[in-house]
Amino acid sequence: MPQALEGPAATTASAAASGTPPQARRWAGVATMFGSGLSNQTGAAIGALAFPVLGPLGVVAVRQYVAALVLLAVGRPRLRSFTRHQWWPVLLLAAVFGTMNLSLYSAVDRIGLGLAVTLEFLGPLAIALVASRRRLDAGCAVLASAGVVVLMRPQPSTDYVGMGLGLVAACCWASYILLNRVVGRRIPGTQGAGAAAGVSALAFPPVGIVVAVGHPPTAWAVLCAVAAGVLSSAVPYLVDLLTLRTVPAQTFGLFMSVNPVLAAVVGWIVLGQGLGGPEWAGIGAVVAANALSIATQRT
Known part of the structure; x- marks a missing residue:
């Protein structure tokens, strides 16, 4: 999230002061970024x-419930201290958060999974x-537009x-990124993200009740849904916070480009969703454009 981009310099300095070789930090950052992307797409699958x-x-x-529990625990928002000037972007962010997922x-x-994540990546x-x-x-x-034309x-x-x-x-x-910038400027730390996740989750209990009544859930289905929340929300968020302390934001953004490819591979392995040559070409065009x-x- 954008809030994490505000303070990596201090933690990077502390990592450098610890005597860890730069190359070791770089490879550790690559490993954590790959793990975060793989966790995110595996959770979705x-x-x-x-x-x-x-x-x-x-x-x-x-x-949404899992994300709210994690972000509220990490952000610990002081909701009573929020002003109207702070609340309106939080509420918009909450609406966007739920709609996006x-x-x-x-x-x-x-x-x-592969095509859906590729289209989402256009934001x-x-x-x-x-x-x-x-x-x-x-x-x-x-180039990205050509990829989309091929996909669609x-x-x-x-x-x-x-x-x-998609x-x-x-x-x-895209709205999530822009609103996060506003929230990050108006509310310190990750309080805004935690508040938005909590508010977004409040809209889903009625949905959960309706779904449970209409389609009684099995233990396996609930376990899969919880795993999706942990792997696609909790793990990436916490890992990305740690990664951005030692990896430049530009490198982080570059590595994010592989997510559509990871989604396509995971969708093929876990869900059996194979893609043809044109689909891979479209995904490749979008990834190449971003990379x-x-x-x-220039940094």
Whole structure:
């Protein structure tokens, strides 16, 4: 989350002072970033295993509960001290947080994990490209657009609703980033993120009750949903906080580019969601656009 980007310098200095070789820190950072991405996508795939029983809505409800417990424990927001000026972006962030997860999981249910995550990834990529005035980034935007056209090309089996849900998730992720910047400036530490997660979770108990009544959950389905919350919310958040203490934000953003590839591989292994050559080409174009844009930025 953006809040973590505000204070890595101090902790990086402490890591350097500890005498740990820079190369060792770099490899440790790469390992933790890979582990975070793999955990995130594996959690999403495991959550999808519960779709036949709980549906995407039920899985997202459980994930929101887990995320709220983790972020409230880490952020420890002092809710009574929040002003109206601080509350409105928190409430918007809470709405975006829930909508983002629901649209993503609904897209995963319809078009598969790899394609859904690739479309969602367009959100942060669009923000990065729009904020830049370099000609190279204009080329990256064209490359990413070509990838999307390939992914969404008309076919008899094309699920446009699923594609649309993936794009909704992308818009939500972009909004999530922008709102997190506002919250990070107005509320110290990770209190804002914790408050937003808590508020978002409050909207899901009625949903959980309706799902449980309509489709009585099995122990296996609940376990999968909880695992999705832990692996896709708790683990990545905590690991990323630690990683950003020793890894530059630019490197972190560059490594994030592999998430669509990880999602496609995990979706194939766990869910049996194989992709054809054109789909891999589209994913590769989006990943390459983001990687090229970040790798050529001046630090």
